[in-house]
Amino acid sequence: MGYFANSAEVDKYIGGMFRAAADHPEVGPQMKAANLVMNVVYQEPDCVLTVVFKEPMTVTMEGAEYKPDITLTMRADTADQYWRGKYNLAVGLAKGQVKAKGPVSKILKLVPLTKPLFPVYNELVKEKDAQAAS
Amino acid sequence: MATMKAVVLQGPNEVRVEEVPKPSEVGPTDALVRIDRAALCGTDLHAYDQSMPVDPGTIMGHEFIGTIVEVGSAVQQFEPGDKVTGACIVSCGTCALCRRGKSGNCPGMRVYGLGVAFGDLPGVHAEYAVTPFADVTLRKINNEKKAEDVLFVGDILTTGYEAVRRSYQPGDAVAIVGAGPVGLCATMSAVALGAGTVAVIDRVPERLAEAERFGAIAINAAETDPQDAVFDLTGWRGADVVVDAVGHPSALETAIRVASAGASINIPGVYIQESLELPIGELWFKGISVKGGGCNLLRYMDEVMALVEAGRLNPSSMISHRMGLSEAEKAYEMFAKREAMKIVFDPTK
Structure with a gap:
């Protein structure tokens, strides 16, 4: 059994983290300036999250109308570990656990923006972690 | 701890x-x-x-x-x-x-x-x-x-070396655009590999003097048209191997101008820009190969x-x-x- 019970939880926590990022004082403006669309295809549970890095920044599940500039694919549990700051993306790419499609230069500019969001994500999942532990 | x-x-x-x-x-x-x-x-x-x-x-x-x-x-x-x-x-x-x-x-x-x-x-x-x-x-x-x-x-040394070596044949004319550390490493590599002519293009006299110490012919782009100088050195053929050791569109433009037909341009200089204009007709007619990326x-x-x-x-x-x-x-x-x-x-x- 993975960390997320269903796609709605992926949307709530991973999608929620991107929504929070839009309002992050340091990261938000830089993400909106990226001017690109990213699809992340998750497995277990299977779902697709579309993040529009523009003003306004939007995060939607399934059926998004935008053609992505970047597509990433990974297990939802991998995403959970990454956003906790416990998963090395380079190692994941080497092992084929994470796959990426799109302009490398754009991906390399986005990745450093994610690090300040690790505490935001850890805060988002705190309650779920506590429930799982009890 | x-x-x-x-x-x-x-x-x-x-x-x-x-x-x-x-x-x-x-x-x-x-x-x-x-x-x-x-x-x-x-x-x-x-x-x-x-x-x-x-x-x-x-x-x-x-x-x-x-x-x-x-x-x-x-x-x-x-x-x-x-x-x-x-x-x-x-x-x-x-x-x-x-x-x-x-x-x-x-x-x-x-x-x-x-x-x-x-x-x-x-x-x-x-x-x-x-x-x-x-x-x-x-x-x-x-x-x-x-x-x-x-x-x-x-x-930098292996980066400069690869920029010459990856497409080099003995006796080739090698032109290096930029006499910074990577350009100088490419220069000494070209000399060590036995290049026929090694020309280095820059605008800073001190760096060009350093390139000369490594055995290259210095071309000061502030004083001479690099294409004229390289063509004079190569019997109007151009350089067989050209290294863009700068990572700037103006350097790439110079690299294309000094290249011979069938040349290879290798780019150890890092390009951060997502896109730029290229003289694609010149590249196509000369049959130039371009290689970049991490060493x-x-x-x-x-x-x-x-x-x-x-x-x-x-x-x-x-x-x-x-x-x-x-x-x-x-x-x-x-x-x-x-x-x-x-x-x-x-x-x-």
């Missing part, structure tokens, strides 16, 4: 020497290295000025020589006490691309000191560093008298080590300043202002 001195990125144009935890986790294929010398590289400046986004808190630096302190249980080639240098791009050595000699494109490629986008690998402007895949990425220093030359094998260090480091230890490549003559690691803040400022050609740190000071 044991601590060590390290140069830590604070934000745009700001680094600070801090006490940070000494690395303690050495994985099965890792080695813990005490850094004996580390150099400042142009790529560090991309992180320093944030033209390449790198997260604050990152320990900087990727060019080093050192002494092995501890090896992981699976390391076979090294033992504590060995003097080593290492590839600045840490490739796995086992994936499909690494096995085909394209380690610079390893999907799991990591670079010391460039933050989370490049694998979150702490840099070597520090007293100690953990080097992953030690058997694959490290090279033993056999002649300690050459240690300061070896310092450049893991990055395939694993493929060429052994050749370069052999030439260094034989005394045929002497990059340490580029070192303009030797400073203590504690002076790193000043060193980064000087390097950013181009007041130094190459700065080497001693982490004990």
Whole structure:
């Protein structure tokens, strides 16, 4: 059994983290300036999250109308570990656990923006972690 | 907890020497290295000025020589006490691309000191560093008298060497655009490989004088049209191998103009721009091949080590300043202002 019970939880926590990022004082403006669309295809549970890095920044599940500039694919549990700051993306790419499609230069500019969001994500999942532990 | 001195990125144009935890986790294929010398590289400046986004808190630096302190249980080639240098791009050595000699494109490629986008690998402007895949990425220093030359094998020297060697045939005319450290490494490599003509194009007289010392013909683009000069040197044929060691559209334009029909243009200079205009007609009619990307260090480091230890490549003559690691803040400022050609740190000071 993975960390997320269903796609709605992926949307709530991973999608929620991107929504929070839009309002992050340091990261938000830089993400909106990226001017690109990213699809992340998750497995277990299977779902697709579309993040529009523009003003306004939007995060939607399934059926998004935008053609992505970047597509990433990974297990939802991998995403959970990454956003906790416990998963090395380079190692994941080497092992084929994470796959990426799109302009490398754009991906390399986005990745450093994610690090300040690790505490935001850890805060988002705190309650779920506590429930799982009890 | 044991601590060590390290140069830590604070934000745009700001680094600070801090006490940070000494690395303690050495994985099965890792080695813990005490850094004996580390150099400042142009790529560090991309992180320093944030033209390449790198997260604050990152320990900087990727060019080093050192002494092995501890090896992981699976390391076979090294033992504590060995003097080593290492590839600045840490490739796995086992994936499909690494096995085909394209380690610079390893999907799991990591670079010391460039933050989370490049694998979150702490840099070597520090007293100690953990080097992953030690058997694959490290090279033993056999002649300690050459240690300061070896310092450049893991990055700029092999980068400059590959920029010539990857498409070179004996006797070729080689033109190098940019006489910075990588351009000079390409220059000395072209001479060592036996190029017919080696021409170096720049606008800074001191750098051109350095290129001449390495055996090249200097072309000052502020005084002469580089195309006229290269064509005069090659019987109006142009250069067979052209190196863009700058990473700027104007340098690439010059590279295309001085290239012969059928030439190869190799680009070790880093392009951060997402797109630029190219004279595609000129490229097409001349049948020019263009190659860029991170250096395939694993493929060429052994050749370069052999030439260094034989005394045929002497990059340490580029070192303009030797400073203590504690002076790193000043060193980064000087390097950013181009007041130094190459700065080497001693982490004990």
